[in-house]
Amino acid sequence: xxxxxxxxxxxxxxxxxxxxxxxxxxxxxxxxxxxxxxxxxxxxxxxxxxxxxxxxxxxxxxxxxxxxxxxxxxxxxxxxxxxxxxxxxxxxxxxxxxxxxxxxxxxxxxxxxxxxxxxxxxxxxxxxxxxxxxxxxxxxxxxxxxxxxxxxxxxxxxxxxxxxxxxxxxxxxxxxxxxxxxxxxxxxxxxxxxxxxxxxxxxxxxxxxxxxxxxxxxxxxxxxxxxxxxxxxxxxxxxxxxxxxxxxxxxxxxxxxxxxxxxxxxxxxxxxxxxxxxxxxxxxxxxxxxxxxxxxxxxxxxxxxxxxxxxxxxxxxxxxxxxxxxxxxxxxxx
Amino acid sequence: xxxxxxxxxxxxxxxxxxxxxxxxxxxxxxxxxxxxxxxxxxxxxxxxxxxxxxxxxxxxxxxxxxxxxxxxxxxxxxxxxxxxxxxxxxxxxxxxxxxxxxxxxxxxxxxxxxxxxxxxxxxxxxxxxxxxxxxxxxxxxxxxxxxxxxxxxxxxxxxxxxxxxxxxxxxxxxxxxxxxxxxxxxxxxxxxxxxxxxxxxxxxxxxxxxxxxxxxxxxxxxxxxxxxxxxxxxxxxxxxxxxxxxxxxxxxxxxxxxxxxxxxxxxxxxxxxxxxxxxxxxxxxxxxxxxxxxxxxxxxxxxxxxxxxxxxxxxxxxxxxxxxxxxxxxxxxx
Numbered sequence: 001x002x003x004x005x006x007x008x009x010x011x012x013x014x015x016x017x018x019x020x021x022x023x024x025x026x027x028x029x030x031x032x033x034x035x036x037x038x039x040x041x042x043x044x045x046x047x048x049x050x051x052x053x054x055x056x057x058x059x060x061x062x063x064x065x066x067x068x069x070x071x072x073x074x075x076x077x078x079x080x081x082x083x084x085x086x087x088x089x090x091x092x093x094x095x096x097x098x099x100x101x102x103x104x105x106x107x108x109x110x111x112x113x114x115x116x117x118x119x120x121x122x123x124x125x126x127x128x129x130x131x132x133x134x135x136x137x138x139x140x141x142x143x144x145x146x147x148x149x150x151x152x153x154x155x156x157x158x159x160x161x162x163x164x165x166x167x168x169x170x171x172x173x174x175x176x177x178x179x180x181x182x183x184x185x186x187x188x189x190x191x192x193x194x195x196x197x198x199x200x201x202x203x204x205x206x207x208x209x210x211x212x213x214x215x216x217x218x219x220x221x222x223x224x225x226x227x228x229x230x231x232x233x234x235x236x237x238x239x240x241x242x243x244x245x246x247x248x249x250x251x252x253x254x255x256x257x258x259x260x261x262x263x264x265x266x267x268x269x270x271x272x273x274x275x276x277x278x279x280x281x282x283x284x285x286x287x288x289x290x291x292x293x294x295x296x297x298x299x300x301x302x303x304x305x306x307x308x309x310x311x312x313x314x315x316x317x318x319x320x321x322x323x324x325x326x327x328x329x330x331x332x333x334x
Numbered sequence: 335x336x337x338x339x340x341x342x343x344x345x346x347x348x349x350x351x352x353x354x355x356x357x358x359x360x361x362x363x364x365x366x367x368x369x370x371x372x373x374x375x376x377x378x379x380x381x382x383x384x385x386x387x388x389x390x391x392x393x394x395x396x397x398x399x400x401x402x403x404x405x406x407x408x409x410x411x412x413x414x415x416x417x418x419x420x421x422x423x424x425x426x427x428x429x430x431x432x433x434x435x436x437x438x439x440x441x442x443x444x445x446x447x448x449x450x451x452x453x454x455x456x457x458x459x460x461x462x463x464x465x466x467x468x469x470x471x472x473x474x475x476x477x478x479x480x481x482x483x484x485x486x487x488x489x490x491x492x493x494x495x496x497x498x499x500x501x502x503x504x505x506x507x508x509x510x511x512x513x514x515x516x517x518x519x520x521x522x523x524x525x526x527x528x529x530x531x532x533x534x535x536x537x538x539x540x541x542x543x544x545x546x547x548x549x550x551x552x553x554x555x556x557x558x559x560x561x562x563x564x565x566x567x568x569x570x571x572x573x574x575x576x577x578x579x580x581x582x583x584x585x586x587x588x589x590x591x592x593x594x595x596x597x598x599x600x601x602x603x604x605x606x607x608x609x610x611x612x613x614x615x616x617x618x619x620x621x622x623x624x625x626x627x628x629x630x631x632x633x634x635x636x637x638x639x640x641x642x643x644x645x646x647x648x649x650x651x652x653x654x655x656x657x658x659x660x661x662x663x664x665x666x667x668x
Contacts, residue, residue: 257591
């Protein structure tokens with residue numbers, strides 16, 4: 001069988017400040033013959049994320065070598081029964097048109113009629129699952145409760161707001177990085193109130209937006225947002241602190257601790273952190289709950305889809321500039 | 335019926351620094367005739383606690399007026415069926431030999447053969463209940479788990495350590511305010527390790543004492559203890575942050591927030607505050623679990639009992655000096 005020629009992007013230099021296109025190079029590679037237990041995947045969609053900027057620094061990705069990222073693809077050739085030809089799979093060999101995977105490094109994904117495949121990288125993927133787990137398992141969100149979501153215009157935030165509405169939320173309040181993003185939350189995504197978190201003091205903005213108090217805070221940020229939320233939560237309120245991939249920057253540069261943390265005692269609050277990777281077993285719950293709402297249009301998967309492998313570097317640079325609304329995804333092939 | 339003459343202690347001056355005996359006065363009062371719905375209680379035991387020092391400041395207790403505190407007494411005369419003559423009751427009219435109470439302001443206590451009545455002010459009272467609730471409801475402590483308890487030589491701490499042992503704890507580590515108190519935890523109260531928290535750095539002492547990591551932190555302190563515990567907890571560890579009356583001082587002067595709070599996300603920790611007054615329904619559970627162990631001697635109720643109403647001021651001043659081991663209680667009558 002003739003081997004396809006694959007295209008890939010390598011890192012060829014490390015940035016000192018902002019990433020630029022010159023630090024990447026497009027290369028061609030011959031796809032190797034499969035060993036037993038391997039499958040060849042044609043990549044269809046890949047995710048580009050802010051955490052990748054950190055990987056460009058010393059100690060991250062190697063230069064002149066394959067890069068990584070969350071990717072969806074279709075099996076086009078297989079020497080393993082676990083990954084049959086035609087199957088849709090999730091794997092981490094991004095920044096290339098083709099990937100050789102093993103069942104240990106790839107898993108099958110269901111195809112839902114009427115739901116775009118790209119949703120597996122947004123509301124049906126890690127971001128949507130983070131929102132679902134934070135609401136249902138960590139905060140144990142109940143119908144009628146009011147909720148505040150920080151970074152609400154991001155992938156996790158837009159999913160959390162929409163899921164909270166479907167779960168019967170009372171008031172839904174979000175913070176976002178611009179007035180335009182805040183307006184979009186209210187006008188298109190069902191939030192009751194939203195504000196630009198640059199409009200300090202944050203605690204005052206939150207008090208105005210949630211004057212009757214809050215039951216749950218979905219924290220994508222920490223720091224001053226957490227402090228404001230502790231101040232606004234009612235007794236017995238819960239905080240789900242999300243460690244999504246999108247917060248990778250924060251892990252190296254943690255936000256300041258809230259000065260009112262001791263109110264966790266006086267108000268009997270519960271603050272619980274979580275990593276979505278420990279809750280992958282919740283995926284079937286998320287699918288069962290969300291897919292009908294995606295089909296009906298009740299949930300909007302917030303995605304910016306950039307078309308074509310040639311534009312993968314541009315898409316990544318766009319994420320770093322905040323050019324995306326919701327999840328930034330690159331469409332590589334049909 | 336001839337009325338008994340009651341004795342009481344009033345506050346007659348406010349301290350500027352430490353409290354002294356001159357700020358209190360013993361007075362005699364005629365016990366009034368009971369109205370319908372009231373009962374006369376002879377006080378048997380009362381608690382003296384550090385929070386009372388705050389009540390001596392402007393805005394706290396009135397001068398030349400009755401004071402308050404947790405008290406056990408026996409009903410000696412009654413005009414309400416809810417508080418029959420002979421019943422043991424808990425109420426808050428301390429610093430006096432007799433009190434007129436109503437069913438709204440007093441509740442009946444069970445008498446357990448072979449268990450000292452004073453235990454209702456220590457392990458069977460708010461301090462023991464704080465330990466029980468923190469372990470079972472908040473931390474959801476499991477057999478085999480390791481635990482760190484701060485302020486472990488105090489009333490809540492000694493109860494928490496002993497209850498944890500009975501609940502099947504693995505390693506139990508405590509911090510205390512002196513080397514002697516730390517030694518007592520290990521020698522007499524079943525702790526596996528304990529240290530004087532003045533031996534900084536605290537995080538190092540804790541790491542040495544719990545080198546295999548921790549599952550649960552029972553927090554009576556906050557601040558640097560909480561920071562050290564977050565550092566030592568394993569993934570999915572739980573922190574029960576106790577708002578016992580004994581920490582009243584801290585509520586006005588909260589401890590610094592831990593600098594590593596963000597590890598709550600990375601380690602998937604749960605930090606939950608509680609106030610024992612929201613968990614009074616747990617009392618029957620505590621009684622059922624603890625009373626057999628009190629009878630058998632497996633649990634030591636840590637109490638310093640000072641004998642005689644004449645010594646109630648001395649007992650309070652002793653608490654402020656740290657003269658007590660465990661709960662400081664004044665025995666007023668048999």
